[in-house]
Amino acid sequence: YGIGSLREQLACAGNGDIIDFAANLAGDTIELHYLPGFIHKNVILRNQHSSPVFLINLGSDYPLLHALEGNQMTLDNIDLLAPTDHIIMNHQGTTTLKNLDIHSNETTSEALFEGGNIIIEGNVKVKP
DSSP states (O other), X not given: OOTTSHHHHHHHOOTTEEEEOOGGXXXXXXXXXXXXXXXXXXXXXXXXXXXXXXXXXXXXXXXXXXXXXXXXXXXXXXXEEOSSSEEEEEESSEEEEEEXXXXXOSSOOEEEEESSEEEEEEEEEEEO
């Protein structure tokens, strides 16, 4: 939460904006606590650096990101860590996964797609 956080950047982003992760975040993990990052507009989250940026939600009952109806979310070169049961909830939106790794957990890691679309571009891997 707060100035400079991913949540704040998502809230301030305009429809169609690209959120580029800063170079000093390469190799770091961004933690979301409890509530997912709600995507209520068309937005791209992008890492343009050779080292990955990791996203994780530490709230056990919530997905990492939640794409809301009619919106498009693109995750480009951002690794997703799944300590919870849900990685992404796609609620009638469109989610594009591009050049990233999904690190699943030992229990159940799933993406919930309640309608909408998922698009895979480039090299996307699911790792245990």
